[in-house]
């Protein structure tokens with residue numbers, strides 16, 4: 001069983017790469033962003049609660065996010081492994097994930113970061129905002145706020161996983177296929 005965390009700033013291409021990797025390695029893809037958006041679209045209590053944070057470009061509170069993620073893992077007991085995309089995003093989430101997996105006799109195998117420059121990513125998100133319909137992609141101020149959230153709360157996770165010898169990084173600039181190949185190279189050498 002392998003459990004991979006796909007790590008990277010907003011717009012780094014985690015969702016795009018996850019689509020390829022989940023097929024290639026038979027992993028269950030769990031994207032917290034996608035799950036929140038599904039709940040917002042369907043006006044569930046979770047979606048309504050999360051929307052106020054997401055629309056501002058703030059992180060959703062840990063308790064809500066952690067419970068949601070654990071429910072999704074529990075819904076897939078037969079899974080051969082998970083690809084976590086957009087989770088964990090805070091140290092509290094990383095700790096909760098480690099404890100939760102340990103309670104099932106499992107652990108994170110590796111965290112792989114997609115690296116890219118902020119200015120390239122902001123441009124990508126504004127482009128995506130033209131077609132995605134995502135309110136958080138259409139306003140440069142909200143996008144900048146997401147980067148601030150990333151720098152303050154998510155970037156420290158790199159050290160968290162480095163200390164566990166589980167951190168790998170690949171260059172996130174290139175064609176989709178090139179980047180999939182870089183990620184596959186890491187996974188196959190684990």
Ligand SMILES: Nc1ncnc2c1ncn2[C@@H]1O[C@H](COP(=O)(O)OP(=O)(O)O)[C@@H](O)[C@H]1O
Pocket residue numbers: 009010011032033034036053054057058059060061062065085086087088089090093136146
């Ligand atoms: N693990 C998480 N913890 C808190 N908030 C989250 C988490 N994952 C997603 N979100 C919320 O959903 C939004 C969109 O997530 P995602 O689609 O992964 O975004 P991005 O394109 O910014 O990487 C985030 O800006 C945040 O508000």
